[in-house]
Amino acid sequence: MKYEFPKNFWWGAATSGPQAEGSFNKPHKNMFNYWYEIEPEAFFDKVGPEVTSNFYHSYKEDLAMMKNLGFNSFRTSIQWSRLIDDFETASVNEDGLNFYNNVIDESLKLGITPVMNLHHFDLPYDLYKEYGGWESKYVVDLYAKFAKKCFELFADRVKNWITFNEPIVVVEGGYLYNFHYPKITDGKRAVQVGYNLNLASAKAIKEFKDGGFDKAGGRIGIVLNLTPSYPRSNEKKDVEAADFADLFFNRMFLDTAVKGKFPEKLVEILKVNSVIWDSTEEELDLISKSTVDYLGINYYQPRRIKAKEEAFDNSKGWLPDKHFDNYIMPGRRMNTYRGWEIYPKAMYDIAINIKKNYNNIPWYISENGMGVEGEEKFMNKDGMVEDKYRTDFIKEHLEYLHKGIEEGSNCLGYHLWTPIDCWSWSNAYKNRYGFIALDLKTQKKTIKESGYWFKELTKNNGF
Template structure:
């Protein structure tokens, strides 16, 4: 077998999950916004399935981690739930059961020969902090997050060398404050922009605490995970379409990418928000903290592109100011779709992201922290041997890896590829509608079975390419 696509030495072949999506709420003393949302509106979740059991990782982490190791992965990202680790959010007093659980999980990942990458926030804000302070609208919550981060660093940095502050922080802004797909479904452009700023500040302050505490002295590194959806103009030769795509990029990508890597917000975005009178409240001291506490490495989640065109429809002011004032979404004729998720499949964007990071973001070390294909009704692909033949997933990964490999050959500083997700997991209001894992889970029995893609990735990892 000839291997055409060889990846760099020590390349991370792995997968990503999160606490709220895998663990279940066993022994968890506090509720996140998602735990609460499910309690008050279970019908908002596909098949009424909430986060109570998820993939039972709290109870089966040993077997699950053994299975993840069995498919040849050398690295694994998960998250620490603020609501599981911390008993009292104001004092950051710990919950001993949470401390022990994450100790065990980290030890088990290392024991099975994998690198743990630990993330601190995966949309799972404690609901108490939303009810008391408005959650990420509040700078007090920013400081409480930093307290939580310090506790996590103290407890686990002796073994965890790769930390990330947030996963997809722009989704908090979009889902909770603009487009109503996450609780509390507020529509308020000004609040949204304050939340965007506060999340950037929280990340920078946590990074500062990491460095001030000396957690980086034994080669510890800290980064952030951003979902990058490049905004492609309908017509790249049309000035108005190009302008629309630049504004969309500034909002949905650069609003976190620039502060995280360069320490400052995109100037055009700041100017626009000032003109619209929706600019965040900030202080010189805070902006200095953002400037001086940039990331060591970047995680990029890539699923789909964004396609935009110059505004053709009258903007509806009835809901106040929104980013959509400057562009309309565009459906490109003939685009390839994942019909289950309603997302376009465009592997070439991974190459474009890589070159953008190389040329415009100091060629910072980065990795693909999520990429994946959610499919509904995968049980119809079970073969006579009892496992799912997900050839469509293998093809999807291959196409993305070919584009990634090309970018690496051209100098992109990418050190890994993680799939979402190792084991089918619970996914917000989608619950288990679309499955993403290398390993299937039967929700009735919690029996887990390696899919064909899991067997395939083992070979890729072993050969460091395909």
């Protein structure tokens, strides 16, 4: 076998509560439930999160399909807005408790390791309305209470925990670039949100360690979407621009998670621009002592960067864009459906970066995938989507991941985004990512060609 992976390698896929479960029986709305209520036209075909792929009702059948495809692991999330009745006391909603217990128990029964995430862009709306959401350190403390409650309820069976999925997207979408509610453009507030999310993650890790949940094989990490920043050229200005993009979009969370401190250069730049976060010595000390046991890395596309070529428009105040421009590299390969560059070599670059610069911490690919619009046009007469493009995409990325592992990077698994076509925020079902196709009207689920290929991959532990 040309590409054989380490023994006990995680093979599986990832989804999230708000994107798969549907909104059935939830005691609270999250930010997306509320946004869809007030602005349904912001969502592709006006499709909201009410039903999604119906995991709330079909988790047994869905998990059985995943097992059939050879999954030995699966990441999803616990919705704060489903599990908790009262945020101040962290009192538990019985229906939510029963649901998550059932999902965990069914996964274990099938021999699937559950990886459980505590936040996937789904802040309860009431905490935004009442306190300002992630701008508030009070919400940070409420999140730590929620995390502690989850550990108390489920850590006897769940041994792999994640504090946040892609926290930089909360910053970008909600406070810089208007693609998630509350759609604010304010660099100073964005920076504070970034700091508060780091603090929240550290407080959850402290609860995990203080409660002894790291005993008997328990571990806690964070999932970061790393977009390697490649400069247009080796000229100093381009290199400095790419370095800033890396500092802000990657290392603001990566360095704190693994090393326990913010990059000094980033802190210096934010201070010079008068947008540095409000922090205390006690908080920074807690962050320094509350680092992750492992990392999940989501990789989809690189970031191409060049030095600014036109004067920055200061009318909206400071934004990260003051320090760089995005660069459209001639000849780049594109997923035209999603508008993202396809660059598998970055998988290797990420692996080596973690090995060299982040203590070779254990990590896994927690998301990688290819979103395609209109997949029904690739459906054969038997109703199966022939998605060889997805299989080829996965193969290319795994080849580079394998190279990184061969050179000593401590990678423990690969998860596709996503097992079953899921609801993707304002894109809804525009682009499909899954091994399993979903008919949104009938909820019929059909394995795609890539799913059968993945089954062989998992059986052989390579290809």
